[in-house]
Amino acid sequence: MAKTESALNPLMKHRKRLNETTMRELFAADTGRFESFSASAGEILLDYSKNRIDAGAMKALIGLARDAGVEARRDAMWAGEAINITENRSVLHMALRYGGDQPVRAAGGDDIMPGIREVLERMRVFSDQVRDGSIRGATGEQFTDVVNIGIGGSDLGPAMVTLALEPYSRADLRLHYVSNVDGAHMGDTLKRLDPKRTMFIVASKTFTTDETMTNANTARGWLATALGDGAVNDHFAALSTNLAATDAFGIRQDRIFGFWDWVGGRYSVWSAIGLPVAISVGFDNFKAFLDGAYQMDRHFLETPLEQNLPVIMAVLGVWYRNAWGFSTHAVLPYDQRLSRFAAYLQQQDMESNGKSVTLSGKPVQWPTGPIIWGEPGTNGQHAFYQLIHQGTDVIPCDFLIAAQPHEHLPPHHDKLVANVLAQSEALMLGKTKDEVVAELKAQGLTKDAIKALTPHKMFPGNRPSNTLMYPKLTPEVLGALVALYEHKVFVQGTIWDVNSYDQWGVELGKQLAKALLPKVEGMTGTEGHDSSTQGLVRHYLALKG
Numbered sequence: 399m400a401k402t403e404s405a406l407n408p409l410m411k412h413r414k415r416l417n418e419t420t421m422r423e424l425f426a427a428d429t430g431r432f433e434s435f436s437a438s439a440g441e442i443l444l445d446y447s448k449n450r451i452d453a454g455a456m457k458a459l460i461g462l463a464r465d466a467g468v469e470a471r472r473d474a475m476w477a478g479e480a481i482n483i484t485e486n487r488s489v490l491h492m493a494l495r496y497g498g499d500q501p502v503r504a505a506g507g508d509d510i511m512p513g514i515r516e517v518l519e520r521m522r523v524f525s526d527q528v529r530d531g532s533i534r535g536a537t538g539e540q541f542t543d544v545v546n547i548g549i550g551g552s553d554l555g556p557a558m559v560t561l562a563l564e565p566y567s568r569a570d571l572r573l574h575y576v577s578n579v580d581g582a583h584m585g586d587t588l589k590r591l592d593p594k595r596t597m598f599i600v601a602s603k604t605f606t607t608d609e610t611m612t613n614a615n616t617a618r619g620w621l622a623t624a625l626g627d628g629a630v631n632d633h634f635a636a637l638s639t640n641l642a643a644t645d646a647f648g649i650r651q652d653r654i655f656g657f658w659d660w661v662g663g664r665y666s667v668w669s670a671i672g673l674p675v676a677i678s679v680g681f682d683n684f685k686a687f688l689d690g691a692y693q694m695d696r697h698f699l700e701t702p703l704e705q706n707l708p709v710i711m712a713v714l715g716v717w718y719r720n721a722w723g724f725s726t727h728a729v730l731p732y733d734q735r736l737s738r739f740a741a742y743l744q745q746q747d748m749e750s751n752g753k754s755v756t757l758s759g760k761p762v763q764w765p766t767g768p769i770i771w772g773e774p775g776t777n778g779q780h781a782f783y784q785l786i787h788q789g790t791d792v793i794p795c796d797f798l799i800a801a802q803p804h805e806h807l808p809p810h811h812d813k814l815v816a817n818v819l820a821q822s823e824a825l826m827l828g829k830t831k832d833e834v835v836a837e838l839k840a841q842g843l844t845k846d847a848i849k850a851l852t853p854h855k856m857f858p859g860n861r862p863s864n865t866l867m868y869p870k871l872t873p874e875v876l877g878a879l880v881a882l883y884e885h886k887v888f889v890q891g892t893i894w895d896v897n898s899y900d901q902w903g904v905e906l907g908k909q910l911a912k913a914l915l916p917k918v919e920g921m922t923g924t925e926g927h928d929s930s931t932q933g934l935v936r937h938y939l940a941l942k943g
């Protein structure tokens with residue numbers, strides 16, 4: 399709305415001031431900069447001092463969040479108001495990890511906590527029984543492999559968390575995630591599995607998603623071929639809000655774990671969708687993951703905006719997106735186990751704030767969600783960091799690092815830490831002409847060689863980053879990290895005045911392929927499609943033979 403546009407404009411005067419200085423100068427002028435621009439939530443420290451900010455800019459940015467009504471909207475979300483206006487739904491994923499004893503209501507209805515606790519208790523019993531072998535396959539063998547079949551929000555969260563919490567898993571119980579309708583995904587997974595020891599979890603909020611249902615049918619066929627139709631019952635479970643459809647698929651009642659329409663797909667890892675995580679790491683660790691998120695929720699709900707981590711990260715993102723025009727944001731965990739974290743955040747952030755109309759349906763007049771991307775360090779350093787250091791685009795980065803590793807393999811972890819700190823320092827400082835010349839002189843290069851090489855070896859610096867540091871990647875810390883980013887996305891969506899909780903672009907994808915399938919199968923003609931699509935279908939049918 400016009401309100402957001404006029405609120406964003408005053409940021410430009412702060413940008414103008416900060417454009418005339420560098421972070422290198424700001425650090426030199428203020429030895430207390432780290433203390434001024436760092437904050438904590440529980441076990442997580444956020445150092446945001448290596449950003450193009452000063453006290454004046456931060457005040458304006460926090461003021462922007464306050465004026466956008468972040469506090470009121472946050473409270474409205476938690477009060478169960480239907481803030482997802484295009485689907486007329488409450489947004490209550492925080493309830494899934496709520497550890498308090500107050501009632502929580504969706505859109506003024508009954509307390510939803512008893513239902514949440516009941517499903518959690520059933521998840522506890524079921525995951526315990528799969529792990530201890532009291533639930534077995536049709537032939538009496540203990541399960542050694544669990545395949546989660548789901549896509550998008552029914553895949554990315556549990557897949558990311560399972561990888562991240564590998565130290566808490568058991569070597570004799572392996573989790574697999576199949577999402578793509580590309581038969582390669584299911585084919586390659588099944589190739590290594592023994593049907594007698596394999597359990598399938600069909601995870602789908604709607605239980606109508608084509609990829610998931612296709613994969614589920616293939617898995618059912620594979621199992622029935624090996625063990626007979628009667629075995630299917632013992633090898634399948636379902637996670638869904640559509641209990642009628644799970645029933646129709648033939649999954650027995652006590653293996654169906656429900657959730658609710660106020661849980662968005664990309665916010666569902668805290669719900670029954672987390673069952674594969676509970677099976678992998680044990681229910682107590684899954685519960686600790688929920689508790690970590692609950693602690694972050696409390697921080698978000700109770701801490702003044704000035705010290706509120708999700709708010710600080712959100713307004714810095716708005717600062718770069720709207721005042722500086724930076725269009726991408728890198729998430730760079732120095733934590734190999736967070737190798738799917740950026741992919742997870744891509745969905746969380748880009749599906750939430752990749753919107754170009756306001757809540758009232760008008761075209762937005764300002765850029766919204768940035769492109770989120772990233773890979774773990776140090777690998778990225780040997781690949782795309784070149785562009786972050788010396789490319790023509792400025793890419794704000796989040797670095798993540800644990801103080802303690804899970805393994806005792808010195809000197810690995812100190813090296814990892816040295817690398818992450820070196821990167822953020824180098825991005826901030828850059829390398830001046832004088833420094834390059836001095837360096838090349840010391841190497842004994844000729845005057846001409848120094849002249850030719852210097853521009854290539856200079857680094858502009860002044861490139862912004864946040865560093866998140868935590869003691870160890872425990873289930874609690876992981877839960878807190880995920881919740882931190884969820885709330886960041888919420889705050890940004892509020893400032894940008896968009897609905898962060900619908901996903902019409904995803905729904906479109908679900909419809910488009912349906913219309914083309916009969917044509918690709920050669921059952922009907924391609925009339926009505928553009929000539930490119932018609933030509934490609936013809937070529938495909940000819941190649942397919």
Ligand code: G6Q
Pocket residue numbers: 549550551552601602603604605606607610662663664665749901904
């Ligand atoms: C998430 C999106 C989307 C969804 C998948 C799977 O917020 O809505 O990624 O999770 O399309 O949907 P189902 O769980 O209904 O199969």
